Amino acid sequence: MSILVVGASVAGLRTVQALRMKGYSGPITLLGEEPHPPYDKPPLSKEMLLPDGDGEAILLATEEQLTELDVDLRLGVRAAALDVAARTVTTVDGEAVGFERLVIATGATPRRLPGTEHLAGVHTIRTAEDAVALRTALPGASDVVVVGAGFIGAEFAAAVRLHGATATLVEAQTVPLAHVLGAEVGRRLADIHAAQGNTLLTGIGVAHIEGDERVQAVVLTDGRRLPADLVVVGIGAVPATDWLESSGLPIADGVECEADLRVIGTDGIYAAGDVARWPHAHYGFDVRIEHWTNANEHADLVASAITGSPPPRTQLPYVWSDQYGHRIQIVGRPNMGRSAHLVGTVADGDLLAAFTDEGGALVGAVVVDDVRAFMKCRKAIAARAPWTGVGLVATR
């Protein structure tokens, strides 16, 4: 059996590791679009931007570990098409790579503002090059604009302050992250920006970006003009399925998979990580999750399916964000419920929000700087317990 993994980021590399941990000893080929050996993504908007850090990408496996994995790692190779019947993936260079089992782990591509692709000073944060360019630009930046106040935008805005500059965040929603956390909790998270010296503008869009070769200003939909010499755009990502369009695979906001991540209607073709949409066992409906832990869990799940090992236990969605020296941890799906409990602020490092559904069962929690409370919430959500079952005092 030969296994081909397309995509050499977290989901792809972890799938290779999981296959080996589960005893698969046959050939594995791993195609990576980027020229770098597999590296970790969360640090791109965190550690890699720190003024006193080394700015280096954090590798997912050492050279020695890659050698031990005995994987045919082909870097700088972008997949262009999949032929399901011929069981080949064709690269942009025209090479056909055959497989018996295929794992699609091509991740997601950040959305950009139209017409800014070649404008210097406008960045997204998805690759090591992005992070290195931003860390290089930050010390000299004076007018920083962040489009989108989600996690990427918020983490970058926090990094801006560490470099001594201030940022203006522009958010289309009235409250950042309201679609994920509700307005009440979203507002509390957003309050940290002003408390730390940044400016947050909400309920407003970007009309266009000014500048010929280099960005000069961000013009908002109400006509305001924000001078800008550095712009970061963090307005979400779309699953990287463009190369699969001719394949006939079922695609609808991601590659549609069965519970074991086998692509629906196929034999031996799987998807993992940001690109995969699958029925989540805790929820019983299809989700696509762009979280780092999900990529790790998918790697275990896919490797189990391929090797015929027992599947790992289903875990709740989990994401963390590091902002202004605070750690925000989110577990479950807060937007499936309503705020049942809300205390504290990010600035004081004591925010705790719990969300319950109509029946009173916990469905999600947001916890700042309190790992023990977070773990209690996580267990209670997994058990569908009520808020009173978390074992935390109701007020503090």
Place this chain on the structure above:
Amino acid sequence: MSKRLFACPVDGLPPGTSMTLDGTQPPIALHRTEQGRFFATADTCTHEEWSLGDEGDLEGDELVCPLHLARFDLVTGKPLCLPATLALDVYDVVIEGDRVFVVTAV
């Protein structure tokens, strides 16, 4: 050669909790499951720097790192899921009377 290191009185560690042992290098964590059994492991998660004794979580006979949700088998130290790929060192635990000892190499 090995030596016994006094960890705590049996009642000093409530079921379902963990602690880091003072003065151990590399640091050692002592865990007591909800069922009351004691286990000792390396204190630092093998994925990223994090104290499992101070801020780890127990689920049955499994130890969970709350940072990135790596899981380890308390008996063997083996990683049960990604992102951890390396096992935690494990140590024997000896209970004498109401005192808990961890056995370490000298």
